[in-house]
Amino acid sequence: MHKLYVAMVGLPGRGKSTMARRIRDGLLAEGIAARIFNNGDVRRQLLGSESTEPDFYNPDNSFGRQARELICRRNLEEAQTWMAGEGEVAILDATNASRARRQFIEATLKDHPVLFLECVNEDPLLLNACIRRKADLPEYAAYSREEALASFMKRIEYYETIYDPLSDEQYWMCVDSTANRVLAEHPCESSPFYAAIREIVVSVWTPCLYLARHGQTEFNVQGRIGGDPPLTARGRAQALALARHMEGKPIDWVFTSTRMRAHETAAPLLERHPEAHVMALREFDEIWAGDCENMLYSEIREKMPEVTAARNADKYSYAYPNGESYAILRERVQRGLRRALFLAGDQPLLILGHQAINRVLISLFLRQRTEDVPYIHIPQNQYFHIALTPHRKLFERVPYEGIGAPADKDTALKDPQIYA
Numbered sequence: 001m002h003k004l005y006v007a008m009v010g011l012p013g014r015g016k017s018t019m020a021r022r023i024r025d026g027l028l029a030e031g032i033a034a035r036i037f038n039n040g041d042v043r044r045q046l047l048g049s050e051s052t053e054p055d056f057y058n059p060d061n062s063f064g065r066q067a068r069e070l071i072c073r074r075n076l077e078e079a080q081t082w083m084a085g086e087g088e089v090a091i092l093d094a095t096n097a098s099r100a101r102r103q104f105i106e107a108t109l110k111d112h113p114v115l116f117l118e119c120v121n122e123d124p125l126l127l128n129a130c131i132r133r134k135a136d137l138p139e140y141a142a143y144s145r146e147e148a149l150a151s152f153m154k155r156i157e158y159y160e161t162i163y164d165p166l167s168d169e170q171y172w173m174c175v176d177s178t179a180n181r182v183l184a185e186h187p188c189e190s191s192p193f194y195a196a197i198r199e200i201v202v203s204v205w206t207p208c209l210y211l212a213r214h215g216q217t218e219f220n221v222q223g224r225i226g227g228d229p230p231l232t233a234r235g236r237a238q239a240l241a242l243a244r245h246m247e248g249k250p251i252d253w254v255f256t257s258t259r260m261r262a263h264e265t266a267a268p269l270l271e272r273h274p275e276a277h278v279m280a281l282r283e284f285d286e287i288w289a290g291d292c293e294n295m296l297y298s299e300i301r302e303k304m305p306e307v308t309a310a311r312n313a314d315k316y317s318y319a320y321p322n323g324e325s326y327a328i329l330r331e332r333v334q335r336g337l338r339r340a341l342f343l344a345g346d347q348p349l350l351i352l353g354h355q356a357i358n359r360v361l362i363s364l365f366l367r368q369r370t371e372d373v374p375y376i377h378i379p380q381n382q383y384f385h386i387a388l389t390p391h392r393k394l395f396e397r398v399p400y401e402g403i404g405a406p407a408d409k410d411t412a413l414k415d416p417q418i419y420a
């Protein structure tokens, strides 16, 4: 019988539950009977608000310790019962932070091998955002935002005091969950599910990503680069057309650059998606043209012909004087994409970027030859719709601009939060 337990490991905010769901969904799509057994769900059912208090997680609190052991045991029993029947892969979603806990799991689950899957996330921006999001959970409904944050931080502190990274366990995989990357592993070769799980873990996973460019600006009309120009009336009409086109489509996250044209484009869309989380990331700011910022292409050609010539010769690698190249851009855009995908998890997201940024983003998905990347066509009245999971690869360009769609009012993103 080839069955497998997968026990998640990691402190809160490391992406364990998203990973657990992906493993379940990816295996189910292969026809493999997979199910999640979540300690947190059992805890909330059994103890309710009592277990929200941080002291419940204090290792010196014997009531909390015993209650958590009981919850763990209850969950393991349920998983074993299911595995004795139709179950093939039981995923145990919990922090499983201490070595003692993991030894207990290995000692209890003798019926099938246990693969420990540790999720690591060392990006402070993401950790911070994850912790802030936890404060919105129903569990903290009776708390003020500040109280909820303080309580959750205290809970993490307690977990940190007992946390042991993986090492002695028989089968394990340590994953950077912000980069879909296996950092180290001790494979369970005997399990036919190991390869399928590994594939899921390393796959870029985004069931619904919209990638749009800001609407037309005065600079676009003039052929001027960089800067922070506002949209033209046509640009605002494009923003409105995009918003109308997206009306009724679920969008949980909207990522923009920190530039005015991106915020103005997002504004009418956000009015129609008031629940969406919004985040402005500097990683999505347009290529920095250094000494050439705010100049016309024609001016650069006349006054700095060496720039135009060098750029024409190798547009991907050429960096503007005191500015960036596409090659340089790649690293920060990749970081921005990782952040956006991690935060959105499996929820639909929209990235509102710029010409060069969107070219690089597309190249990260399509692995284009580098010399072609700076020439990818990025229209201002179409967006890319991307869906990537191990079982579905979709990449389509969708036009959204209704002919002559009027701009009904000027809207601007109010007080966007700027990160990084």
Ligand code: F6P
Pocket (backbone or CB within 6 Å): 220, 223, 224, 225, 226, 227, 286, 287, 289, 354, 355, 356, 374
């Ligand atoms: O022209 C609009 C713009 O977004 C500029 O701000 C930016 O410098 C340029 O596109 C990037 O495109 P290219 O690399 O083709 O000049």
